[in-house]
Amino acid sequence: MQGLIQEGDGEEHVRLSDNLEHAAALGPRQVRVEIMAAGVCGSDLSCVHGKYYMPTPLVPGHEAAGVVAEIGSAVTYCAVGDHVVLSTFGNCGHCPTCEGGDPGNCGFGGLRHTHTEGDQALWGFANLGAFAQETIVHENQAVPIPPEVPLASAALIGCGVMTGAGAVFNRAKIGIGDTCVVIGAGGVGLNVIQAAHLSGASQIIAVDRVASKERMATDFGATDFILVDGDDFDSVAAVQQLSGGGVDHAFEVVGSTKLLADSISMAKAGGNVCAVGVPDLTATVTYPFQALHQNKNLMGIRAGGGKPRRDFRLIADMYLKGRFKLDELVSHTAGLDGLQGAFDALKAGAEARTVLLPNG
Numbered sequence: 001m002q003g004l005i006q007e008g009d010g011e012e013h014v015r016l017s018d019n020l021e022h023a024a025a026l027g028p029r030q031v032r033v034e035i036m037a038a039g040v041c042g043s044d045l046s047c048v049h050g051k052y053y054m055p056t057p058l059v060p061g062h063e064a065a066g067v068v069a070e071i072g073s074a075v076t077y078c079a080v081g082d083h084v085v086l087s088t089f090g091n092c093g094h095c096p097t098c099e100g101g102d103p104g105n106c107g108f109g110g111l112r113h114t115h116t117e118g119d120q121a122l123w124g125f126a127n128l129g130a131f132a133q134e135t136i137v138h139e140n141q142a143v144p145i146p147p148e149v150p151l152a153s154a155a156l157i158g159c160g161v162m163t164g165a166g167a168v169f170n171r172a173k174i175g176i177g178d179t180c181v182v183i184g185a186g187g188v189g190l191n192v193i194q195a196a197h198l199s200g201a202s203q204i205i206a207v208d209r210v211a212s213k214e215r216m217a218t219d220f221g222a223t224d225f226i227l228v229d230g231d232d233f234d235s236v237a238a239v240q241q242l243s244g245g246g247v248d249h250a251f252e253v254v255g256s257t258k259l260l261a262d263s264i265s266m267a268k269a270g271g272n273v274c275a276v277g278v279p280d281l282t283a284t285v286t287y288p289f290q291a292l293h294q295n296k297n298l299m300g301i302r303a304g305g306g307k308p309r310r311d312f313r314l315i316a317d318m319y320l321k322g323r324f325k326l327d328e329l330v331s332h333t334a335g336l337d338g339l340q341g342a343f344d345a346l347k348a349g350a351e352a353r354t355v356l357l358p359n360g
């Protein structure tokens with residue numbers, strides 16, 4: 001099969017191969033999935049640049065949807081032909097944490113090889129390795145959705161949508177009339193905005209450095225847009241002024257330690273500060289202590305605190321009822337050879353998502 005291989009740190013170390021195979025035969029609780037769509041997320045760029053400290057050689061890609069082609073003898077959760085969204089949580093499904101309802105906190109069993117090329121075993125990013133025509137995953141990582149949801153749109157549920165909307169629904173728990181700021185209006189930030197809108201926020205301030213993001217942010221529910229006009233622009237003062245002294249919830253979605261520190265100052269006393277974006281995983285954050293001291297809650301949020309079997313289906317159902325935007329997040333589609341173009345678009349910050357279609 002075709003797939004992408006990352007052989008070192010840097011975009012120049014990713015190449016397309018025609019000779020990928022599955023790393024092992026299908027296990028009893030595994031499913032083989034034909035990957036029909038895989039979004040290119042900021043985390044893919046970070047991974048390729050070594051900021052996730054993944055071992056290489058590696059098959060990148062982690063935000064995907066496809067069709068179940070084969071199931072192991074003990075699989076009960078999916079059937080052949082099911083449309084599935086892949087989950088980045090390779091959780092065990094039976095430990096106290098999983099049974100307690102927090103699959104994202106399961107101390108799942110580490111990274112595994114998903115594919116091979118000749119004699120070379122390849123790691124799979126997020127235990128998925130989604131930039132390939134097929135992958136084999138545990139049935140916990142394949143969540144069936146209604147087949148009416150287009151797979152290019154469904155793919156985004158697995159990471160960008162869940163990361164943004166889950167930060168609101170599962171962690172910040174925005175209440176009717178609450179105010180918020182969302183720093184970064186890309187693929188994830190737009191989902192923070194639409195989830196805040198669905199939750200009844202009275203003011204949603206989007207902050208971005210790209211002027212063309214204003215229209216999309218407004219379409220997704222933002223009430224105000226602040227254009228960061230150069231490095232000296234004082235976003236904290238702008239948010240303080242627009243909100244009348246600070247917001248109930250400040251979401252940092254860019255993955256900048258500087259902006260995370262700023263977002264602490266944007267929250268009002270007693271407010272939430274939500275670290276949604278992911279900087280280099282070894283980064284250190286410094287912030288003015290007095291800003292946090294006013295009973296504010298600083299939250300680390302991984303993948304929207306998601307419960308994939310509940311949340312993926314919920315989002316798909318809301319989409320089918322016209323209550324949740326997904327199609328608008330897909331800016332472009334391309335083949336597996338379109339990864340570099342997608343990275344260039346991500347770096348320019350000009351679009352929501354490019355989705356790769358590994359099977360055409």
Ligand SMILES: [Zn+2]
Binds near residue numbers: 097106
């Ligand atoms: Zn577990």
Ligand SMILES: [Zn+2]
Binds near residue numbers: 041042044062159160
């Ligand atoms: Zn992602």
